[in-house]
Amino acid sequence: MDGTTADPTPEGVLLTSLTQLMAQWTSLTRQTVVAREAGLTIDAGDIRPIYTLGRVGPIRAGDLAADLRLTRPTMSKQLARLETAGLVTKSPDPDDGRASIVALSPEGEHVFALLVQRGREMVDEAMRGWDAAERGRFAALTARFVEAAIGTDADQPGAPTSDDPSA
Template identity: 55%
Template sequence: MTTSPTPETVLLSSLTRLMAQWSSTAVHAEFARIAGVDIDAGDVQPIYLLGLDGPKRVSDLAVMLRITRPTMTKQIARLEAAGFIARSDDPSDGRAVIVSLTDRGTRAFEALVEQGLVAVHAALGAWPDADRRRFADMMHRFTAGLTGPSVHPKEHRSEEIS
């Protein structure tokens, strides 16, 4: 790209780097190790989502994590066998299953969040309090403006790639 970066291209680049690092299984494995949580790194994200949002249908977790239902079902089985989550019938639909954190899962979530906060504090360490608050507000507003797992960019081509 030969043009000057725009705020949007800088943001996209930063988000891409953030997601590549923050969502990597290596980061999840390190947080879990330091937190003393005996969990497969690939199983950390459902723990985070259930801890942040509360009980969910298995199918909703699959959509949020952008994985297939069979893959989510296997992951749920591992987490249940390890004592991190419990299943219950969905009272509004007898065919669906709701999963929630157990006490062990809640303790794991809290320990993982603590490690995440250590990383956030390290990144923001030299920032003045006003900048931290402003950044947190802007990030919250930005992510609230995203439409979630069903985001589909408009299909258009600004230039032909040959």
Template identity: 40%
Template sequence: MTSFARRARSAAARMHPELSLVSFTLLSHLEERHDCRASDLAAHYALDKSTVSRQVAALERAGLVVRRADPDDHRVQVLELTPVGAAILAKTTRDRRAMFAERLADWDPDDLDRFATYLQRYNDHTAYGQDTTPGTGVN
């Protein structure tokens, strides 16, 4: 798991050297869910609002996200990807898929099926806000 985490951080640094893995996780979330508030991100990932605020500020400085008024409530600001942010995410997705295809190319199809099943089971158990493993800091 440590090796996996190190590779993820390294991949994030290659995408944009000034941004963290957390920043790219937030970018991916914004791509999936348009019109998202910073407080929504904090709640979803069980992060402190100040942490999300710093990450969002870095994403804005890099030109990857913008804030705009919520059309339903002009007191609220929502975040959205810029075209540059969307392009970086698309390239990252292509690169990541190519890397996985290369690493798994010689795996037996039955092994791939088992691996996918185990990953799905792991992800289902550790969904944000649902992991009750001692020491994770997430309830």
């Protein structure tokens, strides 16, 4: 295929474009480049949990696993690695001692800030040549689309749940 969609409808073009963007920007190769460009020496796989924790704040470990669509054992291993690296802290959930609350440490907050800055630079580079009105319209419409799309995503079969407080 030549990079265009076989479905020329707006929905088909959008689906193809989003699929290409997500495949590129979420690949471990690209995440490694993002970390390096941000001046970081972290594992590319650690970017998503750091970014999510920076975005949502302290959260139960099981809820973080569900948000990232990871199994609890995978999340537990990743959090242990991040805790050893000094990027996250874990504490008992005050509402349920069997569960853990995970938060970014001060160093984790610094790493998050660097990742956000590099992400903003990537978006700015992609929108080079767009005027302020185009950027504003695109941002508003994208936010609206994502809100509508994510609202249906959590209802999909097989999505991890956070009903196990031991995570």
